Amino acid sequence: MEHTIDRNNKKKAWLRGIVSAILIVGSLWLLQRLLVPKYVDGIVEGAFVAEYYKEEKDFDVIFVGDCEVYENFSPIVLWEEYGINSYIRGSAEQYIWQSYYLLEDTLRYETPEVVIFNIQSLQFDKSQNEAYNRMSLEGMEWSMSKVNAIKASMKENEHFLDYVFPILRYHSRWSELSATDVEYLFKTKKVSHNGYYMRVDVKPAEQVPEGRILSDYSFGENAWKYLDKMTALCKEKGITLILIKAPSLYPYWYDEWEAQVEEYAAENDLRYINFLELQEETGIDYNTDTYDAGLHMNLSGAEKLSVYLGRILAEEEGLPDRRGEAELAAAWEEKIADYEAEKAYQYEYYGINKTVTELK
Amino acid sequence: MLFTSYEFLGFTAALFLAYYCVPKKCQWPLLLAASYIFYFIAGPDYLIYILATTATTYGAARLIEQNADRQSAYLKEYKAELTKEEKKDYKEGQKRIRLRWLVVCLLLNTGILAVVKYTNFMIANINDVLAAFGGNRQLSFVTLALPLGISFYTFQAMGYLIDVYRGTIRAEKQFFRFALFVSFFPQLIQGPISRFGDLSESLFERHAFNGKTVCYGLQRMLWGYFKKMVIADRILAAVTTIIGDTGTYHGAYILVGMLFYTLELYADFTGGIDITIGIAEVMGIRIQENFNRPYFSKSLKEYWRRWHISMCAWFRDYVFYPVSSSGPMQKFTKFTRKRFKGALVRHLPVHLSSFVVWLATGVWHGASWNFIVWGLLNWAVLVVSEELEPLYARFHKRFLVGKSRSYRIFQMGRTFLLVCVLNLFDCYHALSDTFGMLASLFTSGNWQVLWDGSLMNLGLSGLDYGILAVGTLMLLLVSLSQRSGSVRDKIAAKPYAVRFCVWYGLFLIVLLMGAYGIGYDASQFIYNQF
Numbered sequence: 001m002e003h004t005i006d007r008n009n010k011k012k013a014w015l016r017g018i019v020s021a022i023l024i025v026g027s028l029w030l031l032q033r034l035l036v037p038k039y040v041d042g043i044v045e046g047a048f049v050a051e052y053y054k055e056e057k058d059f060d061v062i063f064v065g066d067c068e069v070y071e072n073f074s075p076i077v078l079w080e081e082y083g084i085n086s087y088i089r090g091s092a093e094q095y096i097w098q099s100y101y102l103l104e105d106t107l108r109y110e111t112p113e114v115v116i117f118n119i120q121s122l123q124f125d126k127s128q129n130e131a132y133n134r135m136s137l138e139g140m141e142w143s144m145s146k147v148n149a150i151k152a153s154m155k156e157n158e159h160f161l162d163y164v165f166p167i168l169r170y171h172s173r174w175s176e177l178s179a180t181d182v183e184y185l186f187k188t189k190k191v192s193h194n195g196y197y198m199r200v201d202v203k204p205a206e207q208v209p210e211g212r213i214l215s216d217y218s219f220g221e222n223a224w225k226y227l228d229k230m231t232a233l234c235k236e237k238g239i240t241l242i243l244i245k246a247p248s249l250y251p252y253w254y255d256e257w258e259a260q261v262e263e264y265a266a267e268n269d270l271r272y273i274n275f276l277e278l279q280e281e282t283g284i285d286y287n288t289d290t291y292d293a294g295l296h297m298n299l300s301g302a303e304k305l306s307v308y309l310g311r312i313l314a315e316e317e318g319l320p321d322r323r324g325e326a327e328l329a330a331a332w333e334e335k336i337a338d339y340e341a342e343k344a345y346q347y348e349y350y351g352i353n354k355t356v357t358e359l360k
Numbered sequence: 361m362l363f364t365s366y367e368f369l370g371f372t373a374a375l376f377l378a379y380y381c382v383p384k385k386c387q388w389p390l391l392l393a394a395s396y397i398f399y400f401i402a403g404p405d406y407l408i409y410i411l412a413t414t415a416t417t418y419g420a421a422r423l424i425e426q427n428a429d430r431q432s433a434y435l436k437e438y439k440a441e442l443t444k445e446e447k448k449d450y451k452e453g454q455k456r457i458r459l460r461w462l463v464v465c466l467l468l469n470t471g472i473l474a475v476v477k478y479t480n481f482m483i484a485n486i487n488d489v490l491a492a493f494g495g496n497r498q499l500s501f502v503t504l505a506l507p508l509g510i511s512f513y514t515f516q517a518m519g520y521l522i523d524v525y526r527g528t529i530r531a532e533k534q535f536f537r538f539a540l541f542v543s544f545f546p547q548l549i550q551g552p553i554s555r556f557g558d559l560s561e562s563l564f565e566r567h568a569f570n571g572k573t574v575c576y577g578l579q580r581m582l583w584g585y586f587k588k589m590v591i592a593d594r595i596l597a598a599v600t601t602i603i604g605d606t607g608t609y610h611g612a613y614i615l616v617g618m619l620f621y622t623l624e625l626y627a628d629f630t631g632g633i634d635i636t637i638g639i640a641e642v643m644g645i646r647i648q649e650n651f652n653r654p655y656f657s658k659s660l661k662e663y664w665r666r667w668h669i670s671m672c673a674w675f676r677d678y679v680f681y682p683v684s685s686s687g688p689m690q691k692f693t694k695f696t697r698k699r700f701k702g703a704l705v706r707h708l709p710v711h712l713s714s715f716v717v718w719l720a721t722g723v724w725h726g727a728s729w730n731f732i733v734w735g736l737l738n739w740a741v742l743v744v745s746e747e748l749e750p751l752y753a754r755f756h757k758r759f760l761v762g763k764s765r766s767y768r769i770f771q772m773g774r775t776f777l778l779v780c781v782l783n784l785f786d787c788y789h790a791l792s793d794t795f796g797m798l799a800s801l802f803t804s805g806n807w808q809v810l811w812d813g814s815l816m817n818l819g820l821s822g823l824d825y826g827i828l829a830v831g832t833l834m835l836l837l838v839s840l841s842q843r844s845g846s847v848r849d850k851i852a853a854k855p856y857a858v859r860f861c862v863w864y865g866l867f868l869i870v871l872l873m874g875a876y877g878i879g880y881d882a883s884q885f886i887y888n889q890f
Contacts, residue, residue, distance in 0.1 A: 016856055024864065031872075130878060157878055161366050171872050175823050 030185075032167040035174060036138070038184040044191040045070075045092040049102065049139030051192055052089055056331060057109040060319050061086035063195065064099040064106075065118030068246035071296040072275075075194035076339045077306035079332050082314040083321030088195025091139075093132035096121045096226040101149035103230060105140055107237060114240045114317055116309075117230060119261050119272075120251070125220025127153045137163060152226075193339050198299055200346040205286035205294030211252025219260055231268050240271075240317060247275035247284055247305070249294030273312070275305060282308045299343065361401055363549060363635050364589060364876055371398065372639055376574075379643050384566035391540055391563075391643070398545040399508065406507035409476070410543055413469050417517040418538045420465035421524040421531040424458045428527065462525045466518060473514045476504050481727035509548035511724060515674055517542050520556040522678050529557050537564055546639040550632040552650040552670035559647065567644030576848055577641030582866055583838075584634025589874030591831045592628035595620050596875075597819030603787050606797060611804025614797045616815065618780040621787050623832060626655065629668075653839045658771035660741050660778060671724075675717045684713035704747055711743050718742075725786070730794060734785035741778065827873050 039046035048070060061084055063069040070090030078084040089102045099117060106112075127133050133153045140146040150163045162169040191197075234241040243265055245253060253276060265272035275282060282304050286294055289301030297305060313319045322328055347353070361368040375394050382390055399407060431454045435447060442450070480501045487498045520541070523529045532538040540563065541556055602609040602617035609617065633650045640647045650669050657663035664672050683689060693709040700706075715736075722735020781798070788794040809815065816822065841847050851862055 020860055020864075023860075027868075031868075159366060159877075162877065167871070169877060171874065171877065174872055 028167065032165070032170075033185055034177065034181055035170040036166045037170070037173070038180055038188070039135075040184050040189045040191060041180060043135075045197065046135035047139065047188070047191045048195055048197070049089065049091050049136060050188075051139075051190060052087060052106070052195065053141055055087060055194070056328075057106075058328070059085050059087045059110060059112050060322070061114045061116060061313060062103070062106055062112045063088040063090060063116045063118070064094070064103050065090055065116075066094040066121055067092055067197075067296055068118045068120050068248050069116070069244075070192070070195055070197045071199065072246040072248070072302050072305055073309060074196050074198075074299070074302045074306045074339075076196070076332075076336055077303045078310045078313070079323070080336065081307055082310040082319070083323035084310055084313055084319050085322055085328060085332075086194065088192075090195055091132075091136040093129060094121060094136050095124050095127055095132075095153060096223050096230075097152040098133075098136045098149055100226045100230045100233070101145045101152065102136075102140070103233065105143060105145040105149075107233070108143060108145070111237050112239060113319055114242060114313060115230075115234055116242045116244055118246055119227075119243050120245065120248070120253075122219045122223045122227065122261070123251075123257065125222045127155050130155055130158055133158070134169075138166065190338070193335060193342070196302065198302075198339070198342055198346065199291040199296070200299045200343060200352060201291045201350040202288055202298060202300075202352075203291050203293050204288070205249050205290055208249045208294050209252070211254055214254070217254055217256035217260075219257070227264065231270065242317075243270055243272040244309075245272075245274040245276060246297075247279065247282070247301075248296060249276075249286065249290075251295075273309075275308075278308070299346075361398065363632060364585070364593075367401075376642055379567075380569045384568070387566060387643075388537065388540055388564050391544065392536055395540060395543040395545040395548070399543060399548065402508040402548075403505060405505060409472060409507040409510060410513060412472065413514055413517050414539045414542045415535075416465050416468055417521050417542070418532070418535055420461045421521050421538075422533075423461050424521075424525050425531040427454055427458050427461075430454075458525060462521060465521055469514050469518060473510055476506055476510060478723075478727045479504060509551075512547060512551045512553055513542050515553045515671075515724075516547075519553065519674055519678055523556060532556070532560070540564075544640075546636040547647070550629065550636065551668075552633060552636070552648060553674050554647060554670065559645075562644065562646045565644075570644065572852075573644055574642050577638045577643075579848055579851075579863060580638030580641055581635050582638075582863065582870065584631040584636075584638060585870050585874070586831070586866055587627040587631030587634065587835065589631075589870055589876055591828060591835070592624045592631060593875035594820070594824055594831075594873075595624045595627075595828055597824075598815075599624055599787070601818045606788075606793055610797055610800035611806040612801075612809050613806070613814075614784070614801050616810070616818075617787065618784055622655075622776070622780045622783050623828075625783060625786070627831075627835070653842060655776050655779070656772055656839065657775050658768060659745060659775055660738065661745060663775055663779060664738070664742075671721075675721055679720055680713050680717045683716050684710060689713060703750075707746065711739075711746075714742065715739055728789055730785045730789055730791050733791055733794075734782060737782060737785065741782075831873075 037043075037046060045067075061078070063073060063086065067090065070088045073088065075084075075086040075088060078086050089106060091098070091102075094102070099121065103115060103117075133155070137146065137150055137153060140149065150160060154160065159168075231241055233239075243261060245258075245261070258274065261272060261274075264270075275284075278284075284297075284301055284304055289297055289304060291298035314321065361371065371394075375390075378390060379387055396407070399410060431451065434450070435442070483499045483501055490497060490499075520529070520538075524531045532541065537560075541554075541560060544554075544559075544563065547554060599617060599621050602613050602620070630651050637647045637649070648670060652666040652669065654663050654667035657666055689709050689712070692712070696705050696708050718735040718739035719732065720735075721738070722732040725731040725734065784798060785791075785794050788797060815825075820828070838847055841850065851859055854862075
């Protein structure tokens with residue numbers, strides 16, 4: 001009799017333990033989902049990196065880099081004009097070590113023909129801002145690339161565990177939760193167009209400040225190390241690495257920096273395109289093609305740059321026109337429809353009148 | 361490693377697991393290894409200090425005990441042959457030898473403490489004196505690392521040595537066991553200052569896994585983290601703001617600062633002790649309580665019986681009693697009793713002894729004059745209270761207020777306010793600032809800051825104030841509930857669903873409302889440099 005009671009008590013204790021554990025894990029998971037930023041409105045840049053994983057991964061061109069790639073090139077135009085299947089793995093102030101590990105992460109799924117890296121981030125030798133780290137890293141799926149990216153990116157006051165359990169980082173966000181946090185608890189919203197962040201509004205570049213004098217114009221050792229790693233990785237995988245400098249007028253791009261990149265590209269037999277020097281060729285007009293006074297391109301500027309870049313990729317790098325692939329073309333049709341819809345929405349939102357022909 | 365760091369939590373969790381997985385005979389060696397790893401992580405250079413204290417105290421205690429044993433054996437062997445005088449001479453001779461060992465070891469270890477903690481304080485004072493006499497030469501300050509918990513482990517080791525000398529306890533024969541007593545890591549951060557007699561049994565005995573003990577220990581830790589992270593670390597922002605700018609924050613702000621600091625000190629220190637006791641409890645080790653709801657004290661004397669109990673008991677047993685029973689003090693007592701009449705004069709030797717205790721307590725708390733003045737002010741208030749006791753008694757009798765509830769509440773409020781004022785000496789390191797800020801309470805006349813929204817500029821939002829208010833209310837309710845027995849026992853008597861909701865709820869409060877991570881400057885525990 002006693003033996004049976006004892007066994008029943010033990011069973012009861014086990015059951016309690018299991019139910020409690022499920023409740024704890026479940027509620028913590030739910031809380032974490034609720035508290036992490038959703039990046040579906042306002043600052044949407046934190047959502048870009050994660051969107052890649054939902055794609056059919058068969059891209060010919062992968063862009064890596066900071067806002068100078070995700071705001072300045074439109075994969076839709078590359079497809080429409082040249083049949084190039086491309087994706088931008090960009091994120092806000094993406095540091096070069098993050099670009100490297102994002103590329104490494106991409107190569108877990110596919111091997112593109114061309115990788116395009118914007119060299120603006122060479123100016124940083126260590127991470128500057130935790131918020132940017134978060135926006136670049138949190139969206140990555142877990143792999144050794146993500147682990148290494150976090151380790152390479154963490155500032156002194158950051159902790160690896162905070163990336164593993166983001167609730168530890170966002171624990172106090174409960175006081176600023178909005179309806180969006182509840183709405184997107186279990187779902188997400190696409191905010192980019194193959195990694196491209198669209199803005200149609202216009203703010204001409206009028207007074208661009210001169211760059212301040214620096215004590216040392218040399219790029220840091222760490223930055224070079226990751227550029228070397230990226231070059232080596234591309235060589236190893238048979239990928240063509242193209243270095244670019246987007247035509248952003250600010251932050252200032254120094255001649256001394258330009259010389260170092262040119263020398264590196266020459267030494268490593270890499271194509272380097274500095275769009276700042278190609279204003280005439282690309283047709284960029286800083287009165288109409290930027291939405292923030294020269295920092296980033298708007299849609300008009302991004303489309304002009306994409307047309308120019310697409311020609312190089314198609315004609316000089318020999319990338320195939322894949323518009324004839326029915327399945328891929330169908331997928332792009334949907335993307336183009338989304339792109340056009342947002343274009344129309346934004347023109348209306350910003351009060352810009354465009355005719356249907358212009359929109360096309 | 362701070363109590364609130366992930367590293368500490370990981371370290372402790374791994375230790376708990378290992379503690380119940382290793383053979384029971386290996387439990388205390390495992391704790392020793394863990395304690396030294398903990399100390400090594402805190403600073404590899406610190407190891408030399410704790411090792412020096414451990415080795416010298418162990419050696420001195422063994423020598424003292426061997427001498428005492430030899431003395432007993434000799435007297436037993438020659439009981440018949442020796443005259444009473446010879447026995448007395450022999451005993452005194454041996455006692456002198458033991459005293460020599462004791463004094464040498466005490467001087468050595470307090471010397472280490474004094475050098476690392478007080479050298480720059482001494483240099484600053486010498487420089488002040490030199491400057492006062494018009495000297496141009498100034499001594500340079502030295503850079504000395506203050507080993508983690510040096511005051512705690514030094515006092516713990518010295519207490520042990522004195523107990524061995526007094527014959528209260530037997531000296532520990534195994535060096536490594538003694539090393540664990542000195543270095544037991546949860547105590548290194550904030551104390552308490554344990555006695556060998558109290559701690560050793562449960563520290564070295566073998567512990568089988570006991571669900572209830574483990575659960576209780578974890579609950580105690582959680583409550584400590586609540587106090588520390590939800591209250592102390594949150595209110596710290598306002599305290600730092602007020603203390604950091606005497607030009608802006610004076611007058612009514614000082615009242616707010618005093619209250620906030622007193623709350624922070626309580627939540628931080630008692631929270632740390634809860635974590636320490638909880639960690640030990642998970643492993644079946646019993647550490648003495650260090651607090652007994654001190655803010656319910658009705659007098660400063662009572663407060664010091666209920667606040668930092670282990671430190672007060674240490675000073676009582678190892679400073680007050682030796683000083684008050686020393687030869688010169690006995691002579692002085694006889695002298696005053698013979699020559700003078702009146703309570704004050706009769707109490708004078710006791711007051712003198714307690715003066716020494718409070719001077720030492722002040723010095724122990726920190727290497728600056730504000731702590732010394734803080735100690736002496738405590739002493740002065742205690743002496744005045746003691747001497748006015750008959751007057752109070754007459755007042756209570758005359759107005760029949762002595763036992764009324766409202767009067768008791770008044771006494772508690774008065775004592776709390778007094779403690780708040782005394783704590784101000786802990787806040788400002790320059791005495792001129794402390795006195796200046798105290799005076800500004802009566803001269804600034806800026807009472808409107810209490811309601812005109814100025815308090816929202818102290819680094820705390822309305823939400824922070826709300827959390828602090830609820831947190832403080834929880835502290836108060838738990839303290840009130842403790843008067844009728846253990847809160848954990850009361851919760852344990854409830855159905856499982858209620859227990860789960862209480863403890864998991866508290867965990868969520870700490871997780872979501874704790875002031876930790878980026879954006880919060882997780883402060884060092886206030887007491888971990890003592």
